[in-house]
Amino acid sequence: MRRGRIWGGTSGSTLGAPPITLSVPIPALTGAANAQTTYAMLDNTQRRIRAEAFAKALKWLGERPANGGFLGQKSFEVSGVRGGIRFDIDSFGPSNNFVT
Numbered sequence: 375m376r377r378g379r380i381w382g383g384t385s386g387s388t389l390g391a392p393p394i395t396l397s398v399p400i401p402a403l404t405g406a407a408n409a410q411t412t413y414a415m416l417d418n419t420q421r422r423i424r425a426e427a428f429a430k431a432l433k434w435l436g437e438r439p440a441n442g443g444f445l446g447q448k449s450f451e452v453s454g455v456r457g458g459i460r461f462d463i464d465s466f467g468p469s470n471n472f473v474t
Contacts, residue, residue: 389415402438405463409435413461427452427461435463 391411394400413421413428421428427450438444444465452459 391415400465402435406432406435409461409463423452423455423459424461427459431461431463 389412391408394404394408409428409431413424416424430450431448434448434450444463446465448463450461450463452461
């Protein structure tokens with residue numbers, strides 16, 4: 375099974391929408407919807423701090439190739455802030471998950 379997970383949080387605390395578990399590649403639009411769900415789970419201050427990282431994550435998801443995808447973790451760090459604050463996209467499984 376293929377799994378995709380979108381995380382928002384800081385080092386030491388992580389939250390995320392429920393993982394996507396499908397037997398087919400996960401479309402980038404589905405990954406983006408999960409990212410939106412995760413972003414909505416953050417409070418106003420957390421969203422404000424991560425706004426640029428979140429926008430980069432959505433842009434990156436939208437650029438996944440139609441015949442390819444992503445397997446692994448991609449982090450979008452918040453620059454100029456201490457503590458490892460970032461917005462992560464994790465993709466686990468035997469093959470590429472995110473495809474457009």
